[in-house]
Amino acid sequence: MGKEPTLQLKGVSKSFGAVQALYRVDFVAYPGEVMALVGDNGAGKSTLIKGVAGIYPFDEGEIFFDGQPVQIHNPREASALGIEVVYQDLALADNLDVVANMFLGREMIQKPWRLDEAAMERKALETLESLAVTTIRSVRQPVAELSGGQRQSIAVAKAVMWNSKLVILDEPTAALGVAQTRQVLDLVRRLADNGLAVVLISHNLHDIFEVADRITVLRLGQKVKEFIAADTTHEEVVHAITAGTLQHVPGMVQHG
Amino acid sequence: MDDVREAVSSAKSGPAWGGGSLSLAGYLREYGKRIRAGDLGSLPIILGLLVIATIFQTLNQNYLTPRNFVNLILQMAGITTIAIGVVYVLLLGEIDLSISYVSAVAAVFMTMRLRPPDGWPWFVALVAALIFAAAIGFVQGLIITRFKLPSFVVTLAGFLIWNGVVLILIGNGGTVIIQDPVIIGIANYFLPALWGWIAVVGGAALFVINRVMGWNNRRRRGIASTPALVVAFQSLAILLAAVFVVSIANQDRGVPFVGLVLLVLLVGFTFLAERTPFGRYVYAIGGNAEAARRAGIQVQRIRVLVFMISSFMAGMGGIILASRLRSVDTAAGGGSLMLNSIAAAVIGGTSLFGGSGRVISAFLGALVIASVENGMGLLGLSAGVKFVVTGLVLLLAVLVDAVSRRGRARSGVA
Numbered sequence: 001m002g003k004e005p006t007l008q009l010k011g012v013s014k015s016f017g018a019v020q021a022l023y024r025v026d027f028v029a030y031p032g033e034v035m036a037l038v039g040d041n042g043a044g045k046s047t048l049i050k051g052v053a054g055i056y057p058f059d060e061g062e063i064f065f066d067g068q069p070v071q072i073h074n075p076r077e078a079s080a081l082g083i084e085v086v087y088q089d090l091a092l093a094d095n096l097d098v099v100a101n102m103f104l105g106r107e108m109i110q111k112p113w114r115l116d117e118a119a120m121e122r123k124a125l126e127t128l129e130s131l132a133v134t135t136i137r138s139v140r141q142p143v144a145e146l147s148g149g150q151r152q153s154i155a156v157a158k159a160v161m162w163n164s165k166l167v168i169l170d171e172p173t174a175a176l177g178v179a180q181t182r183q184v185l186d187l188v189r190r191l192a193d194n195g196l197a198v199v200l201i202s203h204n205l206h207d208i209f210e211v212a213d214r215i216t217v218l219r220l221g222q223k224v225k226e227f228i229a230a231d232t233t234h235e236e237v238v239h240a241i242t243a244g245t246l247q248h249v250p251g252m253v254q255h256g
Numbered sequence: 257m258d259d260v261r262e263a264v265s266s267a268k269s270g271p272a273w274g275g276g277s278l279s280l281a282g283y284l285r286e287y288g289k290r291i292r293a294g295d296l297g298s299l300p301i302i303l304g305l306l307v308i309a310t311i312f313q314t315l316n317q318n319y320l321t322p323r324n325f326v327n328l329i330l331q332m333a334g335i336t337t338i339a340i341g342v343v344y345v346l347l348l349g350e351i352d353l354s355i356s357y358v359s360a361v362a363a364v365f366m367t368m369r370l371r372p373p374d375g376w377p378w379f380v381a382l383v384a385a386l387i388f389a390a391a392i393g394f395v396q397g398l399i400i401t402r403f404k405l406p407s408f409v410v411t412l413a414g415f416l417i418w419n420g421v422v423l424i425l426i427g428n429g430g431t432v433i434i435q436d437p438v439i440i441g442i443a444n445y446f447l448p449a450l451w452g453w454i455a456v457v458g459g460a461a462l463f464v465i466n467r468v469m470g471w472n473n474r475r476r477r478g479i480a481s482t483p484a485l486v487v488a489f490q491s492l493a494i495l496l497a498a499v500f501v502v503s504i505a506n507q508d509r510g511v512p513f514v515g516l517v518l519l520v521l522l523v524g525f526t527f528l529a530e531r532t533p534f535g536r537y538v539y540a541i542g543g544n545a546e547a548a549r550r551a552g553i554q555v556q557r558i559r560v561l562v563f564m565i566s567s568f569m570a571g572m573g574g575i576i577l578a579s580r581l582r583s584v585d586t587a588a589g590g591g592s593l594m595l596n597s598i599a600a601a602v603i604g605g606t607s608l609f610g611g612s613g614r615v616i617s618a619f620l621g622a623l624v625i626a627s628v629e630n631g632m633g634l635l636g637l638s639a640g641v642k643f644v645v646t647g648l649v650l651l652l653a654v655l656v657d658a659v660s661r662r663g664r665a666r667s668g669v670a
Contacts, residue, residue, distance in 0.1 A: 076552070091550045093543035095611035096536075104540055105551030107533045114531050118477050125479070138480070 004067050006031050006166050006197035007052065007083075012061030014047050021047040023248055024061070025223045027216060029166060029197040034188060036208040036229070037201045039218035040241055045201050048218070049168055053085045054078040066165070084159035085168045092151060094144040098136065099124045101143055102158045127161045128153075131190055135183070149180030153187055160191060167191055168199040173207055185211050205234055219244045280483040300656045301604065301620045304649075305627065312631035319631055322508035329505075330443060332626035333514040334359075334577035335593070339600040339618035340525050341569030344562045346601055347529070347542045349610025350407040352566045354396065354414030355597055359574025360422045360589025362389040366575060367432050367584045368425065370439065378438045382575065389571025390564045392418070397563030401556040407563075415594070423586055431585040434578060443580035445513040452502045452511035459519060460498035464491040514576060518619070521572075526615040538562060542610030573597075592643070599646070600625055603653040624649060 009027040013020070022044045029035045039045050051058045054072040063070050065081050072078050078085075092101045099117070102124045110116035124139050133153045136146065143151060152172050159167050169188065173181040189211045192198045202208050208215060208229070215227040217240040224244025227237060291299070312319040338355050345352045366385035369376040376384070392414070400410045426432060434440055447455060468491065474481040505511045529535035537558050540548040549555050577593075578584045602608060603624050604617025625646055632642050 075550075087550075089546075091544070091547040093540045093547045093611070095543035096540060100536060100540075101547075104536070104547065105553050107536060109533065113533075115533060115536060117531075118474050118479055121474075121479050122477055140480075 003030050003032075005029060005064070006066060007199075008064040009048075009052070010062045010064070012048070012051060012058040012063070014044075014051060014056070014058050021221050022051070022058070023221045025218070025221075027223065029199050030213075031165070031197045032192055032195050033213040034192045034198045034200055034211050036212035036215045037199055037218065038203070038205070038208065038215060038237065038241060042220070043218040043241075044221040045218055046170070047221075049085065049170060049199070049201065052078065052083060052166075052168065054083075079162065079164075082163060082165035083168070084162065084164040084166070086152075086155045086159050086170065086172060088170045088172075088174060092143045092155060095142055097142050098139040098146075098154055101154060102127070102161060104158075106162070123161070124157075127157050130194070131157055131160070131187055133157060133187065147180060148176050149183040152176065152180070152184050156184075156187055156191070160196065164196065166197045166199065168201070170201045171203070172200070173202065173204060181207065205237060208237075209234065217241055217244055220246060222246050222248060280485050283483050283486055298605065298616070298620060300660075301624065301653070304624060304653075305620075308624065308627050308631065312627075312634070316631070316634045318634055322504050324630065324634070325504050326446075326508045326510075326512060328623075328626055328630055329512050329515045329518075330580060331630055332622045333443060333512075333518055334573045334580070335597050335600050335625065336518055336573075336619050336622040337521060337576055338570050338573035338593070338597040339604070339622055340521060340615055341566035341573075342598050342601040343604075343606050343613055343615050343618050344525075344529070344538060345407070345566045346598075346606045346608060347538050347610060347613055348559060348562050349542045349608075350400070350559070350562070351598070351608075352393075352396075352407065352411045352563065352570075353594060354392070354411040354418055355566060355570040355573075356594035357415055357418035357422060357589040358389055358392050358567045359570040359577065359593070360584070361392070361418045361425075361574070362386065362571030363574035363578035363588055364422055364425045364432070364584050366439070367434055367578060370434065370436050371432070378436045381436075382439070385575060386568060386571050389574075390568040393564035393567025394560060396567070397560035400563065401559050419589065422588060426584070426586050431583050433583045439575070439579055440582050441513060441579075442517070443512070443514045443576050444582070446505075446510035447513060447516070449506045449510060452506055455516055456502045456511060456519075457495070457498045459523075460494050463523070464494055467491060514579075517576070521569075522615060522619055529615050534558070534561070539611055542612070544611075592646075596625055596646070599650045603650055605653075605657065607657075621653075624653075 005028040007027070007029040009025060011024040011026060012022055013024055014022040025044070025048065027037075027048065037045050037048065050056055052063070052072065054074045054077050057071075057073055063072060065083075070081060072081070072083075093104065096104070099121050103120050108116040108119050108123075110119075121139060128134075128136065128139070131153070133150075136150055136154075143154065146154065156167070156169065156172070172184050172188065176184060185207055188198060188200060192211075192213070200208065200212060212229045215229055215232070215237060216223060217225045217227070217237065219241065224246065225240040227240075309320060318324060338359060342352065342355065362385045365388055366381045368374065369381040369384060370378065374381075396407075396410055396414050399405060400407050446452075468487060471481055471484075471487050502511055505515075529538065537548060537553045540551070540553065541555055541558055545555055574589065578588065600621035601613070601618050602621065604613075604619065604621030606613025606617045628645055628649060629642055632645065
C-alpha cells in the first residue's frame with residue numbers, strides 16, 4: 001500500500017465538559033478507497049466527522065491532509081482543503097431546482113450581479129453525467145419532485161463538484177428503499193473509483209461490506225480496530241462494535 | 257481527481273437530457289402534463305380577470321372603456337408598489353404588517369420637507385423619505401433577527417407606532433397639501449402620445465431582445481431550451497400587448513407616468529429575485545433556512561435586507577398614493593391598505609409559507625383587487641359589498657392554490 005493517505009488523524013481527542021467523546025483516535029482515508037466508519041450510538045462517529053468538517057476543533061491530536069499537517073477551524077477551511085460532508089438531513093432547499101441547489105452559496109456570476117444560469121446548468125449536467133446519475137428527468141425541476149435516492153445523489157454530486165478530495169457521507173442510505181439504496185451505493189463506489197477518498201458512516205453492515213475497502217470501528221470514543229473489508233466477516237465487525245478491547249477505561253481519571 | 261476530470265470531459269459527448277431544443281410537440285405535451293397535474297401558474301388568475309371583466313362589462317357599459325382602463329392603472333399603482341415588497345417578505349416566510357403606516361410616514365415626511373420652513377427641492381425630499389422608510393425596515397429587521405422575535409409581532413408594533421407617528425406629525429386633524437408639480441406629476445402626469453409609444457413599445461422590444469439573446473445563449477451552449485416557435489410566439493404576444501396598452505391609453509389621457517414607474521419596478525425587482533445571487537438566497541432561506549445557513553449564506557443579513565426592501569417599497573407606494581391625492585392627511589395609510597397589499601401578493605400566487613411566488617404576482621393580484629373595486633365603484637355599490645367581494649376573491653384564490661397543490665402532490669409533480 002504505497003499510497004499516501006488523503007486524510008490522516010493522529011491521536012485526536014475531544015471532550016464536552018466531563019464527557020470524553022473521542023480519546024486518542026487514529027484514522028486514515030486513502031484516495032480511491034471507501035473507508036467505512038462504524039460504531040454503536042455514542043461511539044464518537046459524529047464527533048470525529050464534525051472535527052474534520054471544522055464544526056468544532058479537536059482538543060488534541062494532529063491532522064494531516066495529503067501528507068501536510070493542517071488546522072481546521074471552521075467549515076470554510078475544510079472546504080478550502082477539499083473536504084465535503086453530505087449530512088444525513090440533506091440540506092437541500094425543496095423549492096429550488098437541482099442546479100440552484102448544487103450551486104447554493106457558490107453561484108457562478110456573470111458580469112457584476114447576474115447569475116450565470118447557462119454555465120451553472122452546463123456544469124451541473126457534466127457533474128451528474130460523470131457520476132452516471134441519469135435518472136433525473138430535468139435539472140430544472142424542483143428538488144421536491146425527486147425521490148429520496150435522487151435527492152441523495154444530488155447532495156453527493158453537490159459535494160464532489162468543488163474539486164473535493166475527501167467526501168464524507170453520513171448515513172446516506174438510512175431513509176431509502178432497496179432500489180434507491182442500490183443507486184446510492186453504486187454512486188459511492190464510483191466516487192472512490194474516480195480517485196476520491198470516501199468516508200462512509202453507516203449502521204448497515206450489509207451496505208458496508210458491499211462498498212467499503214476498509215472499516216474503522218469506534219467504541220465509546222476510542223478506535224478498537226481497523227479491518228480490511230475483504231479479509232473480515234460480519235461477525236468480527238459486530239464483535240468489535242459491541243465488545244472491542246478498549247485501551248482506556250471510560251470514567252477512569254486521566255493523568256496527562 | 258484527474259480521473260474525475262477525465263470522466264467529466266468524456267461525459268460531454270452524450271448527455272442524457274440536455275442538448276438542443278425540445279421539439280414543439282414535446283414542449284406542448286410537457287406543458288399540458290403540468291397543467292393537468294395541477295401546476296397552473298398564472299392561468300387561474302388570468303381566467304379570473306377575464307371573468308371579472310365580463311361580469312362588470314355586462315353590468316355596466318363604462319367598464320371596458322379607455323377612460324376606465326387608465327383609471328385602473330392609476331388606482332392599482334400604490335398597492336402594486338407596496339405588494340412588491342410584500343412578495344419579498346412572504347418569500348422568506350415572514351410577514352410585514354407595518355407597511356401601510358410606513359408608507360404613510362414616508363409620504364408625510366416628504367410632504368413636510370417640501371413645505372416651508374424646510375422647502376427642500378423635490379428630489380431631496382423624495383430620496384430622504386425613501387431612505388427614512390428603508391431605515392425603518394432596517395431597525396425592524398434588526399430587532400426581528402437579533403432577538404429572534406416573530407416578524408408578526410414586531411411589525412404589528414410597528415403598525416401601531418407608525419400610525420401614531422403619522423398623527424403626531426400631521427398634528428390636529430389637518431390635511432397637508434402637496435404643491436410641488438413634480439411630486440404631483442408622479443401619479444397625475446400622462447405621456448404625450450408619441451412618448452407613450454416610444455417608452456412602452458421600446459421597453460417591450462428591449463425585453464424581447466433580451467429574451468431572444470438569453471435563449472440563443474442557452475441553445476449555443478447546448479442546454480435544453482424552449483422551441484424557437486414558442487419564443488417567437490411569446491415575443492409577439494408581449495409586443496402586441498404593449499401596442500394594445502398604448503393605443504387604448506392614448507385614446508384617453510395617454511400612458512400614465514406612474515404606469516412606467518410600475519413597469520420599471522416590476523422588471524427591476526423581478527430581475528433581483530430571479531437573476532441575482534441575492535434573490536436566489538431569498539428563495540433558499542424561504543425554502544430551507546438551515547440549508548441556506550450551511551451553504552454559507554448570511555441568513556440574518558438577507559433577512560434584514562428584505563425588511564428594508566419591504567419598507568422601502570412601502571415608502572414608494574405611499575408617495576405614489578399621496579401624489580394621486582395631492583395631499584396627505586391623518587387617514588393616510590389607514591383603511592384596508594395593509595390588508596389589500598398583502599392580499600394582492602397572495603391572490604397573485606405568492607405563498608404565505610415562504611419559498612414560492614414571483615414579483616409579478618404583486619401586479620396580478622393588485623390588478624384583480626383594483627378591477628373588483630373599480631367595477632363595483634362604477635355600479636355604485638357600498639364599501640361593505642366591496643370588502644365582502646374582495647374577501648371572497650382572496651378566499652377563492654387561496655382555495656384554487658390549495659386544490660391545485662393537492663393535485664400536484666397526487667401526481668408527483670410537486
